[in-house]
Amino acid sequence: MEPLQLALLRVVQDSFQLGIITALLSENNIPYILKDQGAGGYMRIIGGQSLYGTEILVEESFFEKANEIVNTIYPNED
DSSP: OOOOOEEEEEEEEEHHHHHHHHHHHHHTTOOEEEEEOTTHHHHHHHHSEEEEEEEEEEEHHHHHHHHHHHHTTSOOOO
């Protein structure tokens, strides 16, 4: 079995935006992984947000679809 190839979909700073994006992904059957930097995971649990941001990662094969869906609400600022 090949290892998962993850792609960074977004980095979000607050739990509201995180909740909306993860709900969109779940509704569209797109699996995702959340990754916090440093003590960010503890900060998100205790304070509702992380000063370091939370990375939303998806499998590369889902990236295009996930990005298209998320861009309808949060356009990518690249």
